[in-house]
Amino acid sequence: MATLSPALFPPLRTDAGRYRELEVLERLRDYLPAGFEVFHNIALHTLRGGRDSYGEIDVIVLSPGGCLLLIEVKAGPVILRNGEVFKLYGDGECDVARQGRLQRTAMQNRLHEAGLDVPMLSCLVLPDYALGDSQVASIPRERIIDAPRYADMVSTVRDWMGAIQGTADGAALRRLLLNQFQVTPVLEVLRDQLQGAVRRLSDGLATWVPRIGSPSGVFRIQATAGSGKTQLALQLLETAAAERLNACYVCYNRSLADHVRHLASSKVDVVNFHELCVEHYRRTQGDPDFSPGAFERMTAHYVGASAGFAQSLDLLIIDEAQDFDASWVESLCSRLRPNGRLYVLEDEAQRLYRQDSFDLGDAVTIGCSDNFRSPQVICDLINALGLVRPPIRALNPYRGELPGIRTYLSDEEVLARTEEAVAALLARGFALADIAVVCGRGREKSALLNRACIGPHRTRRFTGEYDASGEPRWSEGELLVESVWRFKGQSAPAVVVTEMDFAELDDAARRRLFVALTRAQMAVELVLSDGAERCLTALLA
Structure with a gap:
């Protein structure tokens, strides 16, 4: 099975052509062997004659040998006129061959600017149209996969790319295809974009x-x-x-x-x-x-x-x-x-x-x-630990990172390890207001829920008291500290899951850990008792 970037989500465009493109992607992802990588909807911005030109390549396949295949997908009927292929849209028609040449040239220019020497092929996929005996002057016939050849598309792609070897830096090439540049992410912007995307998806x-x-x-x-x-x-x-x-x-x-x-x-x-x-x-x-x-x-x-x-x-x-x-x-x-x-x-x-x-x-x-809320790696961890049945499906677009794990043997150590976890999230760029400390003990037994400070940070916590009207009283502070019971139903960009102490993952421990992990929108740090850490390690072994 090939890797697909970015992951597929329900299409914003709902026309038949878009669903056909998704089918092409799913076929390539599911039937190309491991080592192949499939990229889709690659945006291109080039300068032609001093003017900005924008375009998009439907699909690019990267072989294990470092060869690129540019795939243009034209679903539905097309028109052949004077040896040229045209696709009709509501606002006009598109010369398919000309579009393909521009995309290929733009990609070659981008690769050259990045200092990447990459062998590159291109093809046209017409999943709903049979060319028959028609002649196409501008595109080699063998590089057109029409409806009769569509069932063999994956094997055809493998045959084309199998013997070609490239020498370019694979990591740099992937960054280019993903439009990932070596810059430090601005977490505040990422947080807002992610929250907006998750709201729409969910x-x-x-x-x-x-x-x-x-x-x-x-x-x-x-x-x-x-x-x-x-x-x-x-x-x-x-x-x-x-x-x-x-x-x-x-x-x-x-x-x-x-x-x-x-x-x-x-x-x-x-x-x-x-x-x-x-x-x-x-x-x-x-x-x-x-x-x-x-x-x-x-x-x-x-x-x-x-x-x-x-x-x-x-x-x-x-x-x-x-x-x-x-x-x-x-x-x-x-x-x-x-x-x-x-x-x-x-x-x-x-x-x-x-x-x-x-x-x-x-x-x-x-x-x-x-x-839709939890990062993909957190969902993977939840499923690997068997915290819930049936397994949850990870549909958040954010991959995330595996949680950092710290262990403690005493109440003094749980405080120190929790301070370190908060500091680690701050070092990654999260603001203090983005962080919630979620405790696996109730207020009466917790070493943290009654503390005025964790490290240099004053805590904002429920005091356990109510005013005359029944409103809960809160302390004044910047770092939210809550029990897993009270924080259920809420979430935060970054969560420190702490005071998780169990010798075996019974139903009660499983539910506490599941609720705590699913509070995080972007990042988790785990502070576990020594026994809990051994228990989880054994389950993952």
């Missing part, structure tokens, strides 16, 4: 789930981390607000509710479940005292009173449902109108609390294992 759930019908009006979306569940929820809430429907979004984590509330329309209700219980208690019983066990008492009061709730909701979204008790779900559903819709968003791999699963009767169940 719109899938938000696009097609609302189009699915359910006789019961109940939808169960079982989707992995980074698949776009939050975008789906926001799309449903936006549509409900536009249609003047009464809608409510309920999740488990207060921090996630605050995030969604910031993005959603003010015309819909966004709340976490315990916040909802507090509001109900305040309305019916007066101000709570928030003493130990207060949330449990207020939750029991809410569930007990739910049978008398008015059925006022047209739309109810329950997010992080894997962490909900069945009685909580039942109490929320009592607020739905008879024809109301219920969307339950969950991920079994992120079940961090010991709640039993619950049944939703005639729900339409939708599954998704596509991860």
Whole structure:
């Protein structure tokens, strides 16, 4: 199997020609042997007669011997006129041979400027057109792969390139084809571009789930981390607000509710479940005292009173449902109108609390294992460790780097190793505001969640206290430090996963590690106990 650069993603262009080009790429990738490299959509900018000229080469194949093959793909019908091949477009026609000559000359000039002496071939692929006995004056007939020869395209390419050897620097040639130059990346720009691309790519759930019908009006979306569940929820809430429907979004984590509330329309209700219980208690019983066990008492009061709730909701979204008790779900559903819709968003791999699963009767169940958030290498690591079943599909365009790993034997060492991990991310160019320290212990047992500083950096952390209105109190600092439980549902460009301590990768440890790793958009640093490091090393051996 050949390597393909860049990776294939759903096409922005949806015409038949673009899908045919993708098919050509997939054939070359899947059936050329290892050692071949396939590049596509190579942009060219040259100067001709003092004027800027822009173009694009559909496909370039690089053989193990260092030979290049330029492939022009023209899907659909073409026209033969006076021995020339023309492709018709909506705004005119293209002389295929002339286009090929310009591209070849431009590529030769680029190679010459880069000091690369590379043997180069070119061909035309017409996957939907049979030339028959027609004569083409401007392109050698043997270098045209038409419909009858299309099935043998891969073997033909191998025959052409097999015996040709080049002497150019392979790494420099690859950089040229990828438009990769030896410069230091500006992480701030890369971060913004990546976040924008990921948002667009992960719109899938938000696009097609609302189009699915359910006789019961109940939808169960079982989707992995980074698949776009939050975008789906926001799309449903936006549509409900536009249609003047009464809608409510309920999740488990207060921090996630605050995030969604910031993005959603003010015309819909966004709340976490315990916040909802507090509001109900305040309305019916007066101000709570928030003493130990207060949330449990207020939750029991809410569930007990739910049978008398008015059925006022047209739309109810329950997010992080894997962490909900069945009685909580039942109490929320009592607020739905008879024809109301219920969307339950969950991920079994992120079940961090010991709640039993619950049944939703005639729900339409939708599954998704596509991860758009995490870098490809992090997804590869998750799959190699078997953290989730089925394996997640890595669809983030960013390859990323393997996490740095640091081990500790004591609380003093975990602090020192975490400081080093933060320093390593800062040295790579991440800003302090881009970094989240995510701890695998809760606040009471953590050596980090109660610290005012990590290294020279003041920490921003939940203090464990609430004000008179029930709002959580936060410390003032620049470096976010959170537990894996509270940071679930959120993400950051760079994440230090720390205080991960386990002797075996049981279900609880597997879920903690999965949630922590999938919080990162670009980079991860791991701080593991000595036992956890040995456990993971044995699994990867």
